[in-house]
Amino acid sequence: MKKRIGVLLSGRGSNFEALAESVAAGRIPNAEIAVVISNREGAPGIQRAESRGIRTSVIPSKGLEREVYDRQVAAVLDEHQVDLICLAGYMRLLSPFFVAQFPNRILNIHPSLLPSFPGLESQRQALEYGVKFAGCTVHFVDENLDAGPIILQATVPVLDEDTEATLSGKILKEEHRIYSQAVKIVLEGKYKIEGRRVLSAA
């Protein structure tokens, strides 16, 4: 049986696309993207999914209380019998209800070396802080923002001539690479969690 991935996004969807490419190319073996859900109408990521023939669902979140909204999303994920949830530019904090519903089955990609620069505009935060290395993190999701045990990270050097745009571009390339790697590790169960540490396991 193929493992079923559900992707939640709010925008562009390049990380979704990278995951879809990896699934199609067999870099994430025995898996399929069962559904892509957006909380925003008109998210380009939804069009990308449609053009790949992947099922989509737009569930507008505006004005809804967090848990009320999350229950709707959880119902769609259950309907599609999803094994793993990948947040890919999903601009919402998850309710404790949602996190408890899918323990250690939700991943997120964040464009910084966490725990540095959580939240929005991480690449700008890194540049303004003056760090010499930036990067990205794939982590399990808990109810706190950009927290949860770290599965993989990748670094990129920050050069004098970097701007927010060039730095973001370099980081994004690494995001696309390590997100697929992390999904493979998790789907194959080749890890164990000890405290906050995610260690490899055969």
Ligand code: GRF
């Ligand atoms: C990425 O930088 C990701 O790390 C962050 O939001 C951005 C989403 O980009 N969480 P995309 O929609 O995957 O292109």
